[in-house]
Amino acid sequence: MTTTEPTTTERKTRVDLARKAPAVYKAMIALDAAARQGLDPELVELVLTRCSQINHCAWCIDMHTADARKIGISEQKLFLLGAWEEMHGLYTDKERAALALAESITVLTDGFVPDSVYEEAEEHFDETELAQLISLVLTINAWNRIAVSTRKIPRVR
Secondary structure (H helix, E strand, C coil), rough: CCCCCCCCCCCCCCCCCCHHHHHHHHHHHHHHHHHHHCHHHHHHHHHHHHHHHHHHCCCHHHHHHHHHHHHCCCCCHHHCCCHHHHCCCCCCCHHHHHHHHHHHHHCCCCCCCCHHHHHHHHHHHCCCHHHHHHHHHHHHHHHHHHHCCCCCCCCCC
């Protein structure tokens, strides 16, 4: 017996976390703000968007690509984000190191973040920035899981 999932337009949002678990939601907002501190806003939006792509979180992809455009990130950089490894010259070495670390933390298919990925990040970020970047990635992964599990879907414009 197979079950058919409803299409995106037929899906309804499940629980509203902000209303039904307000303390958790407020803590997530505070964690999100704390995780961004000291990091370049463009780098932040690229990392948030890439993690959201990996996690198939339409709500977060929509929000972070819109935020990225508002701060001047080019359409080309956003469109090619899923293939950033192929695009030498478009992304800075620092962005590439951040994206590699973000992907390793997000996926964890091997059960760990490879030393080579971490060492590359260490070349571009000091310890405080690394701590912030790791915090940013764990925060967006939590947001992605909240949005995906509650079926937050962006409005079609």
